[in-house]
Amino acid sequence: MTRIFAQRSAYAMATSAMALSMGLAQPLFAQDVAPQAATQATQEGGLTDIVVTARKREESVQDVPVAVTAISAELIQRQDLTSIEKIAARTPNLNVGRASNGSGAQLTLRGIGSSSTSIGIEQSVAVVVDGVYYGQGRIINEGFFDLGGVEILKGPQALFFGKNATAGVISLTTADPTSTPEFKARAGYEFKAQQAQAEFVGSGPLTDTLGVRVAVRASKMYGGYYRNVSTPIQYPTLDIATGATGFSVANPAPEEQPGEKELLGRVTLKWEPTDRLTATLKASGSYNKTNNNSWNYVAYNCPSGESQLNGYACARDFVTHQNKLPAEFAAQIPYAKSDGSLYNRYKSWAVTANINYELDDVTLTSVTNYNWNNNRWACACDFQSSVASNWATENSTFDAFSTEFRALTSFDGPVNLMVGGLYQKTKRTFDQYIVLGGLTNSAAAPEDEYLATRKTSFTDGETVALFGQATWKIVPTLELAVGARYTHETKDSYFTQPYNNAGVAAIFRDQNDPDGLGVITADQTFNNWSPEASLTWKPVNGVLVYGAYKTAYKSGGFSNGGINSKLSADPVADLTFDPERARGFEGGVKTTLADNQLRLNLSVYSYAYKDLQVDFFNSPIFAFQTLTADARTKGVEVDFEYAPRAVAGLNVHGSINYNRARYTSFPQAPCYAGQSIGEGCNIVLADGGVRQDLSGQPLSVAPQWTGTFGASYDTPMGNGLMLGMNADVRYSGAYLPSGFGNPDSRQSKYATLDAGIRVGAEDDRWQVALIGKNLTNRFYVTGVVDGPSTGGASGGAIPAHADQLGFGTLPRTVMVQLSTRF
Template sequence: MRKLNGIAMRGARGQVACSAITLVTALLSAPAVHAQAAPQRQATDADAATGESAEIVVTARRREESEQDVSAALTVIGGGELDRRNIFNVNDLENSVPSLEVDSQFGGGQPQFRLRGVGGTDYAANNTNTVGFYIDELAYPYGVMTQNALFDVSRIEVLRGPQGTLYGRNTTGGAINVVTNAPTRELSGGFDATYGSYDELGLEGFLSGPLTNTLSARLAVSTNYGGAWQVNRDTGEELGNRNQESVRGKLRWEPTSDTLVDLSANYTRDQSDGRGLQLLNDFQSHNYRPLGVLYPADTDKRVTGWGISDYFANLIGTDTNAKPFRDNEGYGATLRVQSDFGWATLTGVFGYQNFKRREFNDWDATASNEAGTYFFNDIETSSGEIRLASNGSGPFNWIGGIYHSTEKVGGGFYSDFTESSATGAVWSTTYDQHVKTTALFGNVEQRITDSLSISAGGRYEYETRRLNGFRSEIIAPTYQLRATASPRRSMREWSGRAALDWRFAPDVHAYASVSRGVKSGGFTTYNSGIPQQLDPYDPEKLVAYEVGLKSTLLNDTLRLNLSGFYYDYRDQQLQGVIYTATSRVGRITNVPKSHIYGAEAELTWNPTRNLRISQALSYKYGEYDEFLAPDTAVQDPATGEYVDIIYTDRSGERLPLPDLDYKGSLAWTIPIGDWQIEPEVNYAYRADRFSVSDASVIPAYWLANANLGISPAKMPVKITLWVHNLFDEYIQETRNRFITARTVSTHAPRTVGVRLSYRY
């Protein structure tokens, strides 16, 4: 029960809060001798105060190299840039990475990632992302697990295009690698305290340093509270307060100069309010039959609505006046061992993550109980990867490894349709999913001449996926068992990549590649009236052709990277519908054939020592090549049952993706005496896109953010004034239609605040 859970977890929350207080106290009482030599938060972050485009060392290809040397479309965001670009959670990444979209269907707590138009829109918890998400090389396969991950971060690497050859998991869209800060050999620490609109309060801090000659440690904490920017249209009650706490501890042991052992553990708790939806059109509810209530379409970007019935509140263990909420908890650990043999390096990465999702959403956005949803999922993932790689000193290099993972996703969700004319019932959908994956992978690279090299790699995997004991049933007002099933499926697939790299000038190289990626199939775990809805959907396969150019010009002050791609897409996974005897239900289906093509350009320029300009522009377009989709159904007038389904040939139809996006930032460092003033602005544009779940077009948007940093003379302190959504734009993130109302999830209005940063 939510009330009891809140009481039971006060001890855990108190431990995190005490850790934060202890950390800040330690920082403020630290000896002043450390202030002058203090490292900044991110030693690898590109610095706007230098006259050159600073190199960031990345590990996107499982070895350390300059980001400019990677023969693939790659965007890197340094840890300091996260604050400057107002990136507070994974959803905000889309405003800084070309061709990336991140949104949460129905405004829920589960983000969906799409790169170059490749990605899904599933709201259930049992299906993995098309874009791989990793934290310190450990896969977080389910989107809901990625919240509260972006604190104490060294850098984020986003690889576009199919991955798998060098990664343990299969993906068709790309990979997002979050690299957190490692323990340091010198004592260092810092904190960032933020206060903003709607009483938003945030605190992040870290303390790092040696414990012995061979052992060092790092502790980082993050807490966020307040920020309720939404209001109930009927009662004026606030919605949107954050209540998040996270902690990460890391140990680094260096027993010899050739051996490195990293151990990390993490804990996160999210008891925030949920996101309220808005009515896109006037809505006639059915909660006071026969007339109901007429709700006008929402025009104020802050208003929303919600409600919960007595039965549903008792069912999920909360109050009858409960707001949409999250009560999520996650914890886990990662062990990474690396040993350098001279001729090769052996690396092992082993990890475990446990995540509990408890989340109540109101998807009709009114006081009427027509589409309330409560998720209760328990997720366990464990994985191990062992790889051996050459030392990279010769013309021939190689890497090979084995990967194994197990995943368990249990639970399901309840749906409250008691006041809906469509169903008028409370549904329960439960299941227990088990997944096992084993893969072998390898890659070789040969330098043919000083300027020309070729590489080729492959990955073969075997996966079994079982959905045990699926039950979809009506539990009120009368009990009805609607569907049961225990489907299984297995997959044997290969991925691969071949590339050619030509360095025709000292700081300019071009590449061409062809790659094949695979994303696992799965099961649609929605409310179901027929077992056929649980028929597995197939894996999707994507063959990608890509060419690119990477260049560093004008005495290392200008970087210009270009890429163009064509995707041959088979069995694309798409959220669609099928028809039961009396209604249509959602189901993830496969599109036999489609294609996507596009181009991207990224520019970083330091025209003067203190000015940094970053620009990114991308274009993409896609069409269905073969796709027969159910459109309507013919009903029997006597029984009301569907007796015939009419299909539409959607071949030649445009894929539901925005064709254009543009991201940019300008950062300027102005020295005034011994002080520094740092104005910065960042902005993003996304073209309109089609919403599958609502069958309408989501409008294009512009989003701008601004920051003004002030660093006093000879003090390890920085004060930043920030504005998010500078022009107070009305931004629609998603459009939805679940059972009754047409709703929209919107971006927060303009917010302002101040951040105090301290380092020693």
């Protein structure tokens, strides 16, 4: 009791201090273009320049014909933006939904993203780390720390970033060694999850030409963000070999979730033997483990107000209801914990070598990378445990080798070129073990006794790409850039279900199935040209007007975690899907005004998407399928940043965004679970399936209005001390997390408030900070699934809707952080 009282008292004090900081800073909101609050800017006021690499060269953010949200290293530290989810939570028009299985995430930008159902679907928002593409949704399990900056590039970015950037790019740059010795340590404690963090960075020269940087971070939760309130379940079983029935006990998962443990490390070597040559080698590793892989799944809207599986009240709250695997099952199932505990364990490592060589008029750059990750989990895969529960374990590994070479000219003449090529080789292996319907088989091999089915699959991929761009300064103030990227890609895949319990033999094919379709293979080849052109005009200093035509391509592929259903006439078509393409226009005005005190930017865009990949579970044939639809996004974005010289250290910033994202053609879209004829599920297919027409309806996670507004203020306090404060709000209009128009999934409009207060030395030797996120404690979802085993058949006369299980985000968090530099 003493410990609980002390924790609650500390939390109350922290929240009170946060409220005080908001009062001092006044109720302000979150920015779109990050403030660069360096010491010089604090003393003199005015804006500092933001350098980005949106076109694979260093340029001012105000000089590139791309809508960019840039986040500085200082802001990353100030607001603890140390994951893709935390970055999305403060960025308008960007959402990240954390999913338990499938691809592990749904990244959505300007309303374009892919559902998390299939592990084979790559994200429409590409994640790039130190110039290397990481295409898997599991990237959200990486902890990103000690960063040099983050750039969020909006709209198609195929020319410079390649495939799978149809919606945009999140580009992260890790910090390099410093020219002088520097050591930093940071410790933090977050009160809600009772999470302790520690971080250390050592950086400096080893010789006159060689520098090193070592960064390590560890964290552990003694509590959690979500509360699990389930009770023990008597799970009924049927031994298909003997006909015997019985019960097994499924005990509750831990009450506090996710109980995360994390260890991250990175070593960087930077060699500069001459003024012309720079070589950088980065090696990193990551370990992350939680006590449940679906800890953020919440039954937030149910037809009767209660779960159809377990009777718990459905509510928009940070509460789940999930149970462990029965212990006797877990003892024999591969990748299960011996006591049946749920978990998610993610491990990764990567090595990146970057070589930059500058000739008189040409810069040569080479980027070579190898990255590997492995994800294992045990899941309560109906996400609200009951006597009808099902569980699964999974082991999946992904590795990729890539090398890119490019040359950039810098001639004095009006025409310059960039040319380059990329080679990438990838491999994904996948194994899954599923408990379903209480089916057991005492006559099976020990590892299969408690399984209904298991899957094994792999995909080998190879990509070759060539790209180039020519820039022509027609006159000193007018530049035309024209380029294209050619991509040739192959994917060779394999899938089978090597064991099926006889109780599901009428549904699933296994590898020895007599119809010859027990093993599915696919050899896919994709070719794509993605051209791009932009025109920029600088009529006066500080003003850029631009227009661009862009195209992009997203890889087709193979659903490694699908189902080989006997009810399907074409299982190969169920498991394979076509590429996604985008084309359209973007234009805007970027201005730096008022003696470099005000940035004011406007962008407008309209993009058409062909064969947008939409994944769903086709319940009549018991198969996962990826359909394609056509869509369009169009919108307007305005952002500003103001740093008055009259009040040095003050930065006011904000944005407002309008986005209309709709299907333009989806005439045979899936119905949502239990959708009736009167609700639009009235298109009968030749195979007896029932569909709906979603043409003109909104895409998933596509609010029409989003915005941010906020301020930060840093000022000397005297006696060598500095005081800093910030307060930021992010607003989102209402949207449907469902990609199938399910009105029950609706997420209403919301606003979240982040704030912080800092006191430290003027020379940055030490600092104490209080960092608060989602201080309004607003529950909202960024993805959804129809609750498994809930609802009724679609296409009936009477609605029979499923429970809505949303991917919830983080509740109110308050962290105290101590930093020192020596």
